[in-house]
Amino acid sequence: MTKMIERMLMHKLLIALCALVLTSVTAPFALAQSCRLGTPGQSVEVAIADTGRPMLMHRPALSDEARTPLPLVVLLHGSGSTGKAMLAESGLARTADAHGFIVAAPDAGIPAGKGFVWNIPGVPTITGKVPGPKDADDVAYLRNVISDLVAKGCVDPTRVYVTGMSGGGRMTSWLGCVLADRIAAIAPVVGLRAGNPWKKDPARPDPASCTPSKPMPVIAFAGDKDTVNPITGGGAGYWHYSMHAAEQRWAQLNHCTHPPTTRWVSATTYEERYTGCRDDSDVVGRIMIGKGHGWDADNDAMWAFLSRYRRAS
Numbered sequence: 110m111t112k113m114i115e116r117m118l119m120h121k122l123l124i125a126l127c128a129l130v131l132t133s134v135t136a137p138f139a140l141a142q143s144c145r146l147g148t149p150g151q152s153v154e155v156a157i158a159d160t161g162r163p164m165l166m167h168r169p170a171l172s173d174e175a176r177t178p179l180p181l182v183v184l185l186h187g188s189g190s191t192g193k194a195m196l197a198e199s200g201l202a203r204t205a206d207a208h209g210f211i212v213a214a215p216d217a218g219i220p221a222g223k224g225f226v227w228n229i230p231g232v233p234t235i236t237g238k239v240p241g242p243k244d245a246d247d248v249a250y251l252r253n254v255i256s257d258l259v260a261k262g263c264v265d266p267t268r269v270y271v272t273g274m275s276g277g278g279r280m281t282s283w284l285g286c287v288l289a290d291r292i293a294a295i296a297p298v299v300g301l302r303a304g305n306p307w308k309k310d311p312a313r314p315d316p317a318s319c320t321p322s323k324p325m326p327v328i329a330f331a332g333d334k335d336t337v338n339p340i341t342g343g344g345a346g347y348w349h350y351s352m353h354a355a356e357q358r359w360a361q362l363n364h365c366t367h368p369p370t371t372r373w374v375s376a377t378t379y380e381e382r383y384t385g386c387r388d389d390s391d392v393v394g395r396i397m398i399g400k401g402h403g404w405d406a407d408n409d410a411m412w413a414f415l416s417r418y419r420r421a422s
Contacts (some may be wrong), residue, residue: 112217114181115396116286117262117397119353125253127190128307133307142262144177144178144179144261144262145261146166146168146258146263147167147233148168148184149168149169149170149171150168150169150170150206151167151168152165152166152167152196152202152212152214153165153166153168153188154166154292157215157250157253157254157257158253158256158257159251161251162215162218162245162250164192164213164214164215164216164218164254165192165193165196165213165215166211166212166213166214166258167196167201167202167205167211168211168263169205169206169208169210169319170206170209171206171209173213176388177207177262177263177267178259178262178264178265178266179210179211179212179263179264179265180209180210180265180268180269180270180292180416181209181210181212181213181255181263181264181265181268181269181270182197182205182210182212182213182270182271182272182303182415183213183215183218183251183254183255183269183270183271183272183273183397183415184196184201184212184213184214184248184273184277184411185215185271185272185273185274185276185277185278185280185281186214186217186219186225186273186277186304187217187223187273187274187275187276187277187278188224188226188234188235188275188276188277189221189222189223189224189226189235189276190224190225191216191224191225191227192214192215192216192279193214194224195214195273195277196214196276198274198403199272199274199404199406199408200287200402200404200408201272201408203408204245204408204409204411204412207409208412208416210268210412210416211235211258211263212253213258215250215251215254215318217245217247217276218244218246218247218250219234219240219244219245221234221235221236226276226306227247227276227277227279227280227283228240228244228245228246228247228248229247229279229283229347231278231305231342232279232347233316233345233346233347234276234347235276235345237312237346241356244351245414247280247340248283248284248287248288251271251284251288252288252291253413255269255291256260258420266291266420267291267293267419267420267421268416268418268419268420269291269292269420270291270292270293270295270296270299270369270415271284271285271292271295271296271297272295272296272406272411273297273298273300274298274299274300274403274404274413275298275300275337275338275402276300277298277300277341278297278298278299278300278301278302278329278338279297279302279347280318281295281296281297281300282295282300282301282302282355283299283302283319284302284321285321285325285327285359286303286304286318286319286320286325287321289321289322289323289324289325290322290323290420292325292420293326293344293415293418293419293420294325294327294390294414294415294417294418295325295326295327295328296327296328296329296330296406296411296414296415297327297329297330298330298331298381298404298406299325299330299331299332299335299337299338299402299405300338301327301329301331301355301356301394302314302319302347303319303354303355303356303358303359303362304316304317304318304319304358305318305319305347306347306349306350307350311350312349312351312354313354313358314350314352314354314355314358314398316358319362320340320362321362323388323420324362324363324364324386324387324388324390325359325362325363325390326386326390326391326392326414326415326417326418327356327359327363327390327391327392328391328393328394328395328410328411328415329352329353329355329356329393329394329396330394330395330397330405330406330407331394331395331396331397331400331405332396332397332398332400332401332402332403332405333396333397333398333399333400333404334400334401335400335401335402335403335405336401336402337402338363338402340352340353340396342354352394352396353381353394355391355402356369356381356383356394359383360383360386360392360394361393361412363386363387363388363390363392364386364387365383365384365385365386365387365390365391365392366385366386367383367384367385369381369382369383370382370384372373374395374410377393377397377398377399377417378396378397378398378407379395379396379398380393380394380396381393381394381396382394389417390418391414392413393414395407395410
């Protein structure tokens with residue numbers, strides 16, 4: 110009788126343990142299917158945790174709860190602009206609908222005119238002012254954006270990417286330096302940097318100012334007639350070194366071993382590419398002939414590059 114009771118108790122214990130294991134395994138999948146932010150195919154303003162800074166988010170037209178979590182592209186506006194304006198100018202909502210990723214288009218944290226500018230520590234904004242300790246911490250905010258959308262079951266934490274134009278491109282580059290633990294790849298547009306200009310030699314990036322914890326795949330876009338952030342360097346105090354110097358520095362950071370190659374991808378666009386990099390983290394620069402300072406990006410080519418990469422969660 111005692112042995113029978115022991116067997117019954119053991120059987121119940123095994124059932125309870127199996128239920129516990131099953132719950133722990135399926136819980137993330139239940140969470141992954143719980144994204145209820147916005148309506149597929151629409152852009153809506155969403156709250157981000159307790160930051161007090163809402164953000165515009167576009168959920169792709171083909172998405173539904175059964176197909177979440179989705180990849181995320183964080184889109185950063187240029188200096189003096191807004192997330193809403195950047196979403197419209199970039200056309201990334203249409204690209205997201207076609208390829209099935211979420212776009213997050215936040216506003217920067219420092220007001221400037223009718224828009225905002227990003228806080229890149231030690232780098233002057235377009236106002237000439239270097240952000241101080243009382244200014245909004247945009248890196249912390251953007252980390253919260255990623256964490257909040259992951260926690261709400263909307264975003265795959267292994268497939269988070271960042272792009273941005275001009276000042277947003279510089280901020281994108283900075284996030285590549287300091288958030289490599291959360292971001293799988295970056296795509297700056299007319300704003301590729303690899304750290305601050307070196308005070309000893311402003312024509313080169315300061316190697317101490319960008320030390321990512323992991324290799325960071327990079328695809329950058331620019332126009333050869335850009336006079337705001339010229340690809341040959343010069344310009345404002347936050348610019349100075351050339352786009353080519355930035356590419357070389359990212360190639361060093363990614364431990365790329367093959368010589369760079371140049372090829373024409375269309376009649377008006379050529380590509381500089383560094384390969385043989387650690388974790389296959391290529392560095393690519395695409396230059397458009399005759400283009401100036403604007404959204405000089407091929408969105409489909411951008412997504413084709415970004416979507417190759419996943420970051421370990």
